[in-house]
Every structure is written in structure tokens, then in C-alpha cells.
Amino acid sequence: MTNLPELVSRLQEQLTSQMPDCAEAVMHLPSAVYTSEDRFQRERKALFRQLPLFVGFSAELPEPNSFRTMTIDSVRILLTRDKAGTLRAFRNSCRHRGMAVTEKSEGCAKRFTCPFHGWTFGNDGSLIGIAQAQHFPGVDKKDYGLSPIAVAEKYGLMFLQIEGDGPIDIDAHLGGLEKDLSEPGFQNWRLGGRNEHRANVNWKLFMDGFCEGYHFNTIHPNTLGAVVVPNTHVVDIFGLHARELFANKGLQEFTARGGGRPISMGGDVALIYLICPNLILIALHSGGWHAISIWPDGAIDRTLVSQTILVSDRATAEEQMDYIARANYIWEEVIKAEDFAVSESIWSALKGGDLPDMVLGRNEYPVQHFHRQFNRLAGPA
Ligand code: FES
Numbered sequence: 213m214t215n216l217p218e219l220v221s222r223l224q225e226q227l228t229s230q231m232p233d234c235a236e237a238v239m240h241l242p243s244a245v246y247t248s249e250d251r252f253q254r255e256r257k258a259l260f261r262q263l264p265l266f267v268g269f270s271a272e273l274p275e276p277n278s279f280r281t282m283t284i285d286s287v288r289i290l291l292t293r294d295k296a297g298t299l300r301a302f303r304n305s306c307r308h309r310g311m312a313v314t315e316k317s318e319g320c321a322k323r324f325t326c327p328f329h330g331w332t333f334g335n336d337g338s339l340i341g342i343a344q345a346q347h348f349p350g351v352d353k354k355d356y357g358l359s360p361i362a363v364a365e366k367y368g369l370m371f372l373q374i375e376g377d378g379p380i381d382i383d384a385h386l387g388g389l390e391k392d393l394s395e396p397g398f399q400n401w402r403l404g405g406r407n408e409h410r411a412n413v414n415w416k417l418f419m420d421g422f423c424e425g426y427h428f429n430t431i432h433p434n435t436l437g438a439v440v441v442p443n444t445h446v447v448d449i450f451g452l453h454a455r456e457l458f459a460n461k462g463l464q465e466f467t468a469r470g471g472g473r474p475i476s477m478g479g480d481v482a483l484i485y486l487i488c489p490n491l492i493l494i495a496l497h498s499g500g501w502h503a504i505s506i507w508p509d510g511a512i513d514r515t516l517v518s519q520t521i522l523v524s525d526r527a528t529a530e531e532q533m534d535y536i537a538r539a540n541y542i543w544e545e546v547i548k549a550e551d552f553a554v555s556e557s558i559w560s561a562l563k564g565g566d567l568p569d570m571v572l573g574r575n576e577y578p579v580q581h582f583h584r585q586f587n588r589l590a591g592p593a
């Protein structure tokens with residue numbers, strides 16, 4: 213990352229001042245932001261239907277004719293790479309009577325035959341064949357291809373937008389982060405694994421938890437808290453999004469020695485990109501990243517969290533194994549074992565009407581930033 217030295221020097225100043233980058237003031241957040249069904253319906257529309265959403269790395273559809281399916285907040289999606297290598301997205305619903313054209317989560321296929329009555333679609337969405345077509349006089353195959361969804365791919369990242377005619381402008385959406393996210397060359401990296409977790413909480417509680425380091429020493433004393441220096445983080449806002457750099461304990465030793473060696477991503481600092489509305493991109497190391505996406509799952513109190521691990525083509529096999537093991541450790545021991553229980557406890561308080569509001573400190577800056585964006589896009593609760 214070309215401006216890493218400048219960010220690191222800002223972090224080094226914080227090691228002395230003990231004052232992280234902060235929001236201007238404390239923010240009061242009405243509990244209805246989480247509990248109002250009306251607000252939830254507006255979020256689904258404004259955030260999860262009308263914004264570009266990250267749906268994976270290019271490496272997850274590695275070759276022509278690869279496909280993947282997913283469900284985004286009740287919308288079934290079929291992502292394909294056609295024979296020319298072009299990424300496409302469709303609603304995974306047969307245009308005859310709506311059966312999913314494939315139930316597989318991923319694979320390779322040039323065509324999809326609907327299991328119900330056998331209509332067949334190409335991986336470019338076209339309807340190729342109507343079973344017993346003599347019974348469908350006047351039905352033109354051109355009118356019954358799979359319903360397309362706008363999709364775009366750049367820098368090894370894939371985005372789709374469920375509503376709107378597209379095209380998606382990834383650079384415009386990234387709001388200045390495109391330089392950072394183009395540098396690693398993700399288009400040549402490879403998939404290191406995936407994880408999923410479902411929980412009965414409002415999706416924003418998981419998002420909030422990933423947006424601040426205020427809790428590292430208290431909730432994660434033996435995991436993240438043992439590695440990260442408290443009260444330090446450099447925050448920069450890029451349109452809807454934010455970038456956070458945390459100081460690890462290695463940075464104290466680096467600073468005491470006056471530099472003299474390259475900064476180690478993961479050892480000295482941890483870099484996190486928070487992409488609105490629901491993506492956390494973590495640079496575990498310069499050669500290993502993981503993407504955590506948080507999805508409402510069809511109801512105000514249902515959430516799906518998915519993790520995708522990506523490893524650099526330039527890393528050795530041993531290094532790749534190490535990054536994958538680290539990402540899985542963070543998933544199991546930090547996120548699942550420590551963070552998720554907090555969100556569940558907060559959801560109990562909110563459901564019970566225990567809190568009129570939440571109060572977000574100046575140091576919970578990215579949490580405040582996201583709630584400002586959500587309020588602006590979906591309207592206040
Ligand atoms: S619903 Fe697909 S062929 Fe009938």
C-alpha cells in the first residue's frame with residue numbers, strides 16, 4: 213500500500229498521545245434503529261436492493277462456466293461466468309413456474325436444467341429449451357430467459373445490485389478506495405476457504421461490533437487484546453466507507469528501534485476496510501485477506517455472516533496455509549466465540565425494551581459513520 217508509511221506515522225503519534233482518530237461528538241442512537249420493522253423494511257430496500265453489494269472475489273468463479281449460488285435477504289442469486297469469461301448474475305428462479313434452476317452452491321455448468329419440468333437455460337441466462345414445447349404455442353424463448361441482475365467485476369472483486377438497471381460503477385461506489393483495493397491484484401489470488409454463521413439478531417449489531425476497537429481489551433483480552441495496542445486507530449472516511457488501521461504491539465518495538473525494517477502487515481499493524489453497507493475486508497497480512505459480509509436474512513432478527521479467505525498467488529504454499537489458519541482462528545476464537553455472544557446479549561436488551569437509546573463515544577467513530585449513512589439512505593427510525 214503506497215501511503216502506508218504516512219498512515220503508520222499517524223499511528224505512531226497515537227502511541228504517544230493515546231488519542232485515536234475520533235468523531236466530533238457523542239452520538240445518540242434510538243433503539244428503534246434496530247427494532248422498528250418499518251425501518252428494517254426501508255433498510256432492505258435502500259441498502260440491500262439499491263446499493264452495489266460485494267458478493268465475492270473473482271477467484272470464487274475461477275474459470276469459464278463456473279457458477280455459484282447464494283441467497284441475499286430472501287433473493288436467490290445465480291452468479292455465473294459464461295464461456296467467454298464474462299460475469300453474470302440472475303435470479304435463480306425458473307421462468308416457467310419459479311423453481312430454483314440449481315440447488316447446488318457452486319460448480320461448473322454450461323447449462324441449467326430446471327428440476328421441476330426440465331426447462332433448460334444457458335449460463336448466459338438464455339432459455340435454450342422448453343420441455344414438450346408443443347404445449348406452449350406462442351411462448352417465445354427470447355422472452356423467458358432468467359431474470360438478469362446488474363453485476364460488475366473489477367480488481368478481483370465482484371459486486372451486484374438487485375434493483376436498478378445498472379451498469380454498476382465500482383470506482384464511483386468505492387469513493388476513493390479503488391486505489392487501495394486495486395494494489396494487491398486480487399484477480400490473481402486464490403480462494404482459501406469459506407465459513408458461514410446464522411444468528412437470531414438484527415444484522416446491524418454484528419456490523420457495529422466490527423467497526424470499533426474500544427472492546428478489544430475487554431471482550432478479547434486473550435486474543436485480539438493481546439496483540440493490538442489499545443486506544444490507537446487511524447480512521448479515514450471514503451464516501452460511504454471507512455478505512456481503519458490498528459497498531460499491533462509489534463509497532464511499539466518497530467517505533468522504539470526507529471524503523472530500520474519494512475512494516476509488517478499483521479505483525480505491526482492491522483488494516484481493515486469497512487465497505488457500506490455490510491462488508492469488512494481484513495488484511496491479515498500483505499498476502500492473506502479475509503472478507504466478512506453481514507446479511508439480513510429475510511427478517512429483522514435473522515442474520516447471516518459469511519467469511520471468505522483469499523490468499524496471494526505470490527505467497528508460498530506454507531505461507532498460504534498460515535494465513536488460512538490465522539483467518540480460521542479469528543473466525544472461530546474471536547468472532548464466533550467472543551463477538552457473537554455480545555450481539556446476542558444486546559439484542560435481548562433491545563427486544564426487552566431495556567434501552568431508549570444507545571450512546572456511541574467519539575472513539576466509536578466508524579460505528580457513528582455507518583449509522584449516519586444508514587440514517588441518510590434508509591431514513592431515520
Ligand atoms: S418450474 Fe422450471 S420447468 Fe417448470
Ligand SMILES: [Fe+2]
Nearest residue numbers: 421431432551
Ligand atoms: Fe470484536
